[in-house]
Amino acid sequence: MSSPKIFNGPGGYILQDVPHLIDYLPDLPTYQNPLKDNPAYSVVKQYFVDTEDTVPEKIIVHKDGPRGIHFRRAGPRQKVYFESDEVHACIVTCGGLCPGLNTVIREIVSSLSHMYGVKRILGIDGGYRGFYAKNTIPLTSKVVNDIHKRGGTILGTSRGGHDTKKIVDSIQERGINQVYIIGGDGTQRGASKIFEEIRKRGLKVAVVGIPKTIDNDIPVIDRSFGFDTAVEEAQRAINAAHVEAESNENGIGFVKLMGRHSGFIAMYATLASRDVDCCLIPESPFYLEGEGGLFEYIEKRLKEHGHMVIVLAEGAGQEMMTKSMESNTLEDASGNKVLKDVGLWLSQSIKDASGNKVLKDVGLWLSQSIKDHFKKIKMVMNLKYIDPTYMIRAIPSNAADNVYCTLLAQSAVHGAMAGYTGYTSGLVHGRQTYIPFYRITEKQNSVVITDRMWARLLSSTNQPSFLGPKNISEQKKETHGTPSPDGEICNGVVHIPPVTKEITK
Numbered sequence: 001m002s003s004p005k006i007f008n009g010p011g012g013y014i015l016q017d018v019p020h021l022i023d024y025l026p027d028l029p030t031y032q033n034p035l036k037d038n039p040a041y042s043v044v045k046q047y048f049v050d051t052e053d054t055v056p057e058k059i060i061v062h063k064d065g066p067r068g069i070h071f072r073r074a075g076p077r078q079k080v081y082f083e084s085d086e087v088h089a090c091i092v093t094c095g096g097l098c099p100g101l102n103t104v105i106r107e108i109v110s111s112l113s114h115m116y117g118v119k120r121i122l123g124i125d126g127g128y129r130g131f132y133a134k135n136t137i138p139l140t141s142k143v144v145n146d147i148h149k150r151g152g153t154i155l156g157t158s159r160g161g162h163d164t165k166k167i168v169d170s171i172q173e174r175g176i177n178q179v180y181i182i183g184g185d186g187t188q189r190g191a192s193k194i195f196e197e198i199r200k201r202g203l204k205v206a207v208v209g210i211p212k213t214i215d216n217d218i219p220v221i222d223r224s225f226g227f228d229t230a231v232e233e234a235q236r237a238i239n240a241a242h243v244e245a246e247s248n249e250n251g252i253g254f255v256k257l258m259g260r261h262s263g264f265i266a267m268y269a270t271l272a273s274r275d276v277d278c279c280l281i282p283e284s285p286f287y288l289e290g291e292g293g294l295f296e297y298i299e300k301r302l303k304e305h306g307h308m309v310i311v312l313a314e315g316a317g318q319e320m321m322t323k324s325m326e327s328n329t330l331e332d333a334s335g336n337k338v339l340k341d342v343g344l345w346l347s348q349s350i351k352d353a354s355g356n357k358v359l360k361d362v363g364l365w366l367s368q369s370i371k372d373h374f375k376k377i378k379m380v381m382n383l384k385y386i387d388p389t390y391m392i393r394a395i396p397s398n399a400a401d402n403v404y405c406t407l408l409a410q411s412a413v414h415g416a417m418a419g420y421t422g423y424t425s426g427l428v429h430g431r432q433t434y435i436p437f438y439r440i441t442e443k444q445n446s447v448v449i450t451d452r453m454w455a456r457l458l459s460s461t462n463q464p465s466f467l468g469p470k471n472i473s474e475q476k477k478e479t480h481g482t483p484s485p486d487g488e489i490c491n492g493v494v495h496i497p498p499v500t501k502e503i504t505k
């Protein structure tokens with residue numbers, strides 16, 4: 001693996017820079033950016049980004065503290081490293097769906113063709129494995145004209161099937177020199193490997209990642225595209241759950257939302273709705289029985305209000321469910337042990353083609369457990385379970401996400417044209433930046449339950465925190481992982497010594 005490029009400046013300034021083609025191809029010629037003569041851009045004062053411009057990772061800095069880590073600011077540069085006719089770009093989408101994929105595809109094609117006069121753009125069919133299939137999809141402005149109005153990805157997507165050598169062989173054989181890879185944490189890991197192999201072979205090929213995740217689990221960036229749309233769509237399910245709950249005696253509206261390891265969709269959907277009485281996410285352990293447990297809270301809420309709404313992220317309570325099913329502690333109303341076979345099935349760990357753990361349906365299990373509990377205590381209760389998981393990610397992106405996708409795609413293209421490579425384009429504090437792959441892949445973004453946002457949620461729902469002092473100290477330890485040399489929080493491990501240089505001017 002190549003070494004991270006890190007520059008140290010005065011006042012504790014650190015630039016975590018991204019690779020550039022000239023790092024390994026020092027004699028590449030440069031050309032005037034064609035945008036200079038484009039009437040739309042030439043009138044814009046300071047349209048080109050100053051090469052020294054960077055964006056801080058942490059916006060809140062103590063007055064005596066160091067300036068901290070910065071990323072290269074994205075945007076068009078005066079000089080480009082590709083001539084328009086020379087560019088042969090390709091776009092691939094990998095992993096699960098997310099609203100906005102088609103908008104990103106559309107805007108990469110539009111930016112390349114309208115801003116930089118590029119004519120050869122290929123769509124790779126069905127994720128990474130499409131690189132070594134025969135079929136490709138020629139992409140023109142006409143082909144992508146109204147795809148942003150559709151959900152999904154016109155290119156198709158898949159999990160698994162990443163073979164770095166075969167992918168780079170295909171890139172080389174087809175004469176592709178700009179690779180745009182849209183996908184989540186797994187995809188960006190794959191993109192990083194493709195970049196390393198391309199660099200090893202000394203190819204003039206820019207590798208660009210565009211972060212996609214409905215779960216919002218990619219670190220460093222403000223939020224992922226499609227997240228806003230997903231939270232908005234989740235409101236429809238929560239509203240339905242609320243209506244059902246209100247209309248029934250001791251009604252419980254129970255909604256399961258996506259969120260494998262990170263409960264951001266559930267948390268933001270809850271905060272947006274105000275109708276939710278309890279939000280359960282993977283980061284916040286909870287328990288059912290006894291004082292301070294979920295059952296006690298539900299009973300209390302039903303007695304006070306006559307109805308309630310629960311939102312559950314799919315990754316929440318997985319361990320508890322597995323343990324409970326394994327030990328067959330689930331009993332029916334007559335006290336008989338049930339679901340023995342399901343218990344056995346639950347104890348097996350199943351992985352998808354990409355190696356992600358396939359989660360068991362905690363929603364079904366928890367709603368059954370709640371029903372059993374109320375039967376046991378002989379209290380009337382009507383639970384309506386709504387599972388809109390795929391519905392919230394299979395829709396087209398909303399207006400805000402469409403704008404976000406557009407800027408993200410434009411930034412990705414400007415960076416590749418300027419010769420940068422091995423980076424993920426991302427929004428940091430509202431600014432477009434280029435982030436080195438290792439910062440994107442080193443850890444997952446998750447809800448920190450000792451932070452203010454989770455406290456805000458607890459005070460909005462009034463639910464118990466389900467936390468004892470032991471959990472709180474464990475959480476604190478986890479979020480304060482291994483400190484990196486600058487004192488930053490960093491749970492990921494980067495084994496390669498960085499190339500560090502002092503900035504003298």
Ligand SMILES: Nc1ncnc2c1ncn2[C@@H]1O[C@H](COP(=O)(O)OP(=O)(O)O)[C@@H](O)[C@H]1O
Pocket residue numbers: 094095096127128129158159160161162183184185186187188189190191193212213353354356
């Ligand atoms: N560590 C890895 N190295 C190389 N490729 C990977 C890695 N993890 C995942 N991939 C590939 O990335 C693609 C998408 O990964 P996946 O985890 O399914 O979705 P996402 O990118 O949305 O997290 C798959 O084709 C998978 O083979």
Ligand SMILES: O=P(O)(O)OC[C@H]1O[C@](O)(COP(=O)(O)O)[C@@H](O)[C@@H]1O
Pocket residue numbers: 095096097184185186212213214215258259260314352356359393
């Ligand atoms: O059924 P699929 O397509 O494998 O997707 C399910 C998973 O995909 C997600 O939506 C997002 O995961 P990725 O970001 O890895 O694609 C998870 O929330 C969910 O667990």
Ligand SMILES: [Mg+2]
Pocket residue numbers: 095184185186
């Ligand atoms: Mg993933």
